[in-house]
Amino acid sequence: MLPVFLDLHTMFVADISVTAVLGLMLMFAWLQSRSSEALGWWGTAHLCQCVGLVLLVGADMMYSVATIKFAATLMLASYGLMWLAVRRFDGRHLHPLTASAGAMAWAFFAAAEISKSPLHYFMLYSLINGSYCLMIAFEFWRGRAEPLVSRWPAIVLLVVSGAGYFSWIALVGLMPSAYAGPLLPGPWFATVILVTVLGKVALAFIVLAMAKERLELHQRVEAMTDALTGLPNRRGFYRQAMRRLRERRPAARPAAVLLFDLDHFKLINDRFGHGVGDRVLMVFADILANSLKATDIIGRVGGEEFAVLLDDADPETGCAVAERVRVAFEADGAVIAGGRVAPTASVGVAAVSPAAYSLQEMLSFADSALYQAKASGRNCVRVSEPADGGAEQATMVVEAPPLKPVLVSSILPSRSRAS
């Protein structure tokens, strides 16, 4: 019923003006955030397409076949530009040759008058256009490792468009009679234009949303990352740890929290300067990042304080990991500043069932154990367990820790070394 309504001429005017507005909006969005270069490319593609459309309509009025061919070249070039835009977006090589190959193939076909049948021109145009749609969808898909939600609607839209072009080729190829004579065929064509206009609006909107989403994602990650060590900061650690505990809550297996505090860090800073202090922090962060599993959650939660959440770890595992880090730090730290610094770390470990305790409570258990480690001479690991395992006692930690620090003697050489 739609084709009866739609006026082809009006559709063209709508298409041209909508394309122009989209191009201008994307260009504006690019000017507003220059780092999103892909927006500029996508906007340019729309403006190029707009010129092509104007020529197409003008040529149709003048019955100028040559102009129509040129206009179609511009339209295909605009798809090449969109392909470049996506490659740019995901930081890949630009390959101008591939981008212009479609337009050039078409121009060659048209200039050499390889066929006189308008049907063939239509099929070639659709073939090239459909291929670019799928290529652009593929580029979006390749970048899927970056968690941008808008990627998926873009891919779906492009695959559907590509499939549309190819099924139209198949249809016309099988039934040439479905295609009627003139260069710009019948009223149904207006419906095709309507669909492409809607696709264009949708895609431009998605592209804008995606570019903005990336900027936002970047800022969000920055806000949760410690600039010096590159580890998650306090906010990042809490956010990740809470999510992990929430996700695994039904499991009754214990989780371990490890709290590390570099010994006499203030003294290191005062004595050797902040440059050395920073080195020490970075060496420690490297050890944490390298000696733990990728699924363990780590973070720098304070000036010289680091925290680790180990999924599914009993007190023994927690202490073993803590001891491994402590020993590695003692070894690696010994080479900083010609060995004069010799930094060490104290560790407090708490391993409880996360079903019974909150992250805050787990951290405060670990903090009590850390206090014990500091009190018993630093550079060692101490583990704490709730006295009766009751949640009521756990909340009293602030007043008087109802905790029983246990020395895990088998793996913990009891030695103190005040640096």
Place this chain on the structure above:
Amino acid sequence: MSLDVPTLFIVSIFVTTILGLFLLFAWVQDRSIRALAWWGAAYLIGGISVGIYTVQDSLSSALSMAIGNALLFVACGVIWSGARLFHGREVRPIGMFAGAMVWLVALTIPGFAASATGRIVLSSAAISAYTIMTAFEIWGGRREWLLSRWPAFAVLVLQGIVFLSPIPIVLLAPAEATLAEFAGNWFGIFALETLLYAIATAFIILTMAKERSERIHRTAATIDPLTEIFNRRALMDAGRRVLGRIAWDKEPAAVLMFDLDHFKKINDRFGHAVGDRALQTFARTAAAKLRATDIVGRLGGEEFAAVLPATNLQAAAIAAERVREAFEVAAKDIDGLPVGGTVSIGAAATDNPDADMDKLLALADQALYAAKASGRNRIVLSGSSEERAVAVSEPQSAPPVSGGRGSATLAPNELTTAISAARASRKPAAEAA
């Protein structure tokens, strides 16, 4: 050349529906910006309203006119409400539905429904009023800097005027018959223009919403929440930019490094709350005593640093002394407690266009160490005799001593001597251990 209005209506129905759905999608992604949901809903309502117009031949014409227009006004009201929400103001349901109400009441007045002039004047006035009111909300929020606010404001004001344009035309038209003929020609262009306006607005709305959430995240990434000045990352970035401009400015740049004296003791004796207040006091004092072009940040704990563009070592020493003196006064008593906070400062400057922020900071840090070692609450310039005296006499493993050793405090009248000494003995200081 005239445009086919039903065709444009159909395009508009689809386009507004798609845009409405996308705005809702954007809201689902980031629930914190509720205005996106309102705007998305407004687009969907607008789409329905145009849909009712399109099928008016099969509906009763009077009914479709009544409902179609009423819905259009509701959509405009919802857009206005979204703009209010976006700026943290409450939604006014009466204002939101006022246009639709007035319209429905007017239709009951005998003769109004039959008068094209009356209907066009009322519709134009209502839509224009909502558009201008929305523009006004956008303008009212201008203290929050969003680049896309300005095109949004401009488009809305222009569109408010465009929506008013039918009024003089119909009032000047001699008869209703001419009006119909006239409308036939212009209505198409009007419909197309409105379609483009709807698209542009949706894009600008999305840009504005995303710009805000990006800014919120950026603030979180660059501002230290306690002292509300730059954090380490932002300060280092700013410092690198300033050093990068040395060649262009043809002026040296300086770095000051601050460390609050005996901060741990303050914390232990007066509690963390007072310690935090001391940090805040310092951040405020430093920001107030330095120039607007200087950048202050908190490096961590009780360490702060400032980057001073177009500043040589002498000027940096004067600026540092201003901060030191002001902080000594400001932190004498905090919350009525005799905190007696002071700050030690190390200063370094460079005119080397290839200077490295980390190195310059390390030089300032060495000078800071000398200031700490020679008694605190003082300024030491990088490369000065004081610094070297400390560096020579203090083996690096010795504990820092407080007070007593040769006076390196820079009272304003002593500055010149210290600085000329610094100049005379300027040597590239050894890198921090």
